[in-house]
Amino acid sequence: MAGPNLRVLMKRHPDGMVRVDDFTLEHAAMPEPGAGQVLVRNLVLSLDPYMRPRMDPLPSYAPPLAPGELMPGGAVGEVIDSRDDALPNGTLVAAPLGWQSFGLATKATVRVLDPALGPPSAALGVLGMPGVTAHYGLTQIGRPRAGETVVVSAASGAVGGVVGQIARIRGARAVGIAGGERKCRYVVEELGFDACVDYRAADFAERLAAATPAGVDVLFENVGGPVMDAVLGRINDFARIALCGNISDYNRSEPYGLKGMRALLMHRVAMQAFIIADQRAYWAEALPELSSWLAAGRLRYREDVAEGLEHAPEAFIRMLTGANFGKQLVRVAA
Template identity: 45%
Template sequence: MGEQQIVLAERPEGRPTRETFRYESIELNAPDAGQVLLETLYISVDPYMRGRMNDARSYSQPFELGAPVQGGVVAKVIESRSDALKEGDIVVGMLDWATKLVVDAKTVRKIDASLAPVSTALGVLGMTGMTAYFGLLDIGNPQPGETVVVSAAAGAVGSIVGQIAKIKGARVVGIAGSDEKTTYLKEELGFDEVINYKTEDVGEALDRACPSGVDVYFENVGGEIGDAVIDRLNPFARIPVCGAISGYNEKENIGPRVQSKLIASRARMQGFLVGDYGKRFKEAAEQLGEWVSAGELKYEETIFEGFDNVPDAFLGLFDGSNTGKLLVKL
């Protein structure tokens, strides 16, 4: 059939390269009872995938060497031998990076293509939006008038976090890595203050942008940016820890010792995984959908075209080239 998949060719030392991935031709059998044949429409590339490329104990299974890389995929049903799905249905699931694939129908979820563009099932209305929703509201719990700082603020999760914080009446400060991104955050998304960490001294900029200190810090990057924010926490501040992309390609992680700072500020720092909230996904999807429909929640997508460009899209995560959700359209 001339279909292709992408497998993990090697475990990267430090930063991944194109050599981390290998394209392979695949032959697909017709679907059996309960299965569907899918054609991939969109592939999501996400920072957490870097951790799964290491052969190390973590919160999700490592990718296997020589086996397909997996991630969020939106696909169209081409042929169905399941009562649950019919030809033409659009579905989302954690699937192999492949042009077409045969899967059990129960491993994917049908999405309503009339509500929003189907790509949003991988972004603002999918795991990305839910990560922002639960991390900010459950752990961060921002109150009207409080100051919320978001790192990687123009990224897929950060851009949604900042907007939800604004909806909840907080004052929002975003940290991003280009003037284009900081302009977008302020003018398009309504952030109150923005910091370009590549051209400004982050500590001085935080003192200017957060004269009353920091009540909630939504942590996406770690490293020196995280250190600078943690130095400026108010009493009883909350830190939802979503990611630490600054260290994902480091071979050794040498970081600050935060314990005494947390005692002094009586702050709460809590890591979380969106999967912990599985029972509440419906609640989040409905609320996010309402905000998008009402124009209160905007989203941006950076879209690479073509299956050939999946590795380049993934590598682009680590140089900050994307605004919003990074996707590949097949």
């Protein structure tokens, strides 16, 4: 059956590094909206690191995906068949519709987008989950004071880039960690971080020390692994760690063993793991501020757009290995 709704399913649980043949494509029938539902034509799909642990046969933030299930994800799309007067055809929405061309949503599951606030795809980045994640983790957990040093890993990514820019707005020193000189240049020259350290450099530890002469007061952790251990070697007394992600482990069969417990203990560090899905009320607090910063040119970002849903698996793998550059999106339809 070759229906019009292209869907990307998880074929099987990945074994270590996720591979293209862990996914399968299907052409399904057009979903039929019921009363109170709307049919959404997806325009852009967001690819995010959290999707990888969802693919493991282990509890993550949510029950594990079962083989044959639709890959989850946030998307921006247009209402094309409405059964809810509050969401007329043509409404632009963000919704967790997953890796597919068309999906069903309701008033409760969509966020109606205001095109005046930014381009639609921004609702999947700086004005969406990644932006709100950055805002919450930095300001509610990291709580940098002016003059303190904030380190953020995956600094050229959708979350990390916003973290450092807010840190600067708050008067802190923003130090990014990213993979490669090109990303590091972008983080400093385009995003305005005070410094960025290439974790692939042979002398990474020395460079990190040079970039954090007064140590590290706040760590916004997206990556984990040996890079996190290196930052713990620079951690200050009473530092705060916002534990947001652990992407370096997501494709390992055996987890990395974090060696920096002594540093956490001796420096009386507070580490708080979080996911923004727990903080529904926070969106209303963060989005106006993020929007105003964006409008004022104080928040910059970069997108990495893969063309066509059929290429989502490759784009996802590129993102997980750091081969992308900027917020990873997939254009589903023009």
